[in-house]
Amino acid sequence: MAMEINTEDYQICYDPATATVSFLGSIRLSGPAEYAPIAQLLTQVADVEPTKITLNLQQLEFLNSSGINMLSKFIIEIRKTARVRIAVQGSQSIGWHGKSLRNFQRLMPGLQLDFL
């Protein structure tokens, strides 16, 4: 099971010890089809994690609309199963984090949001 995606523009990796998926760089893929491998990675993580998943976006400089869409759908999915909790870590110095990450709480009111 590939728990890591490495490209020139972005890296996504899963650390089982902390149950954290970290996103780094800029992700500008087009449409759900191109985001499918990332969505799959997240689903796999959700399948193995018993209680809580942390999404570390602190070093995610840029994410386009399809990317936000993909993350939002994942959060809805998790909310439905109501099995695990989600924590999202954003950065204060990256402009879009403030607005867009807060919108995740509209989809999952219990979502833990931290800006570091």
Next chain:
Amino acid sequence: MLAVEQFFVIRGANSRVMLEEQPSREQLLLEIERLRQQVEDLKEEKADLEILLETTAEHSDTVETELRSRAFEAVREGEIKLAQFLEAIPIGVAVLDSQGQPYYVNHAGQQLLGQGVLQLNAVEDLSESYQIYIAGTDTIYPFDNLPIVRALRGENATADDLEIHQSHKKVPLEIWGTPIFDEGGKVAYAIAVFQDVTERKEAEADRHLFIKKLFDLNQNLEKSLDAESELTDAYGRFVPHQFLNLLGYESIIDVNLGDQVQQEMSVLFADIRDFTTLSETMNPQENFKFINAYLSRMEPAITSNNGFIDKYIGDAIMALFSDFADDAVKAGIAMLNILNDYNQHRQGVGYVPIQIGIGINSGSLMLGTVGGKSRMDSTVISDAVNLASRIEGLTKDYGVPLLISQQTLERLRNPADYAIRIVDKVQVKGKSQYVVVYEVFDADSPEILSAKLANLSVYNEAMLLCDRKDFREAGKLFEECLRTNPSDHVARIYLKRCRDWRSLLKGI
């Protein structure tokens, strides 16, 4: 909806079985609850989708705004950087907008102008407002000649004849004006780049001054050189240039006492015969006038034959010739020809003709400088000089004008080119050897010349017999010579000698 449909289908399928059975109230309530739940789920799903749509759109807006502001920032940063570059440039930069209003002046520009961007009423005020004057005057610079105003008209222009009058200093400037065009080809801005040319103007002034000094110096140098060459020329009349050249010098100034050189040369001595007698008939002034008239006539004969006059001794000339002896002999012949003309002139005005004797000898000469600290002269030390002088003396004895030594004859390129005959043998003073002396008679009158040439073989035979002391036969031959050429002084002298010897021998 799907659940409700299913319910009715199930009811339909079981209608026969449950025809008589009505659904229990519990069953219905359960069904309603299930449907209610389904509606809730759908509502939630709808809400999710709405949030999703909003979230995505909002995110899209956020990111777009961010990107735009970042791009704008990047541009602004670029502009700031460019402005920083402009500010840092050590030469002045000023910009006018298309209306002629000052738009930008960089730091160096503000320093040079004494002020930055000013609000002007019109571009016509530019020179006045920035105190721009025609260099070196108190006249305001015509605004439409300013390079930046010309740039506003679309020209590239330069000027370096203006200066800025600041409160306590004047700054001379050089300005370049360049127009900046918009896409439509109209002038959007005019840029002026300018720099302080104080140093350059000073350097130019210095250079002019330097050039003038150099020019003066050159002129002085030229004057000095002229003076020196005049001096050298003047000296040349006392110490011959050729003499200096032989010593290896350009100028008399370089000559050191004791400088010397040894050379194979020919020495020519010329003397006016019976000058003492002639001189007694004239007063001192006439004497000098005569000598100078004579010498100035003789000098060209020597110089034109590559010789130089070593010295004048009263009426006598001592001249020196390098290389072959031909120059010396030709000079001697030329002197005699000049003398013939001179005598005709003298006779024409009632003066007695003069006669000269010329003796030429060749040999090794030592040329050098002699004297003490305050009086120095060039001189020639050689036996060859003494012999030349003695040979010159012999011309009087034999009544011929030009005699040369054996050594000179041997140094002629081709003796047959000259009319030459043997005359005598002389003993060199203090030495036992004899030197044969020859007469060169090319300058004789045509009749005498041809008579001497016609008699040459007889004459030579007579001289040979004489040498063998056969005076009888020799005398006969001399008589023969005298029959056709009675004016042959040498033949006459020898005839007399032959007779004397014979009578002397008879007496013994």
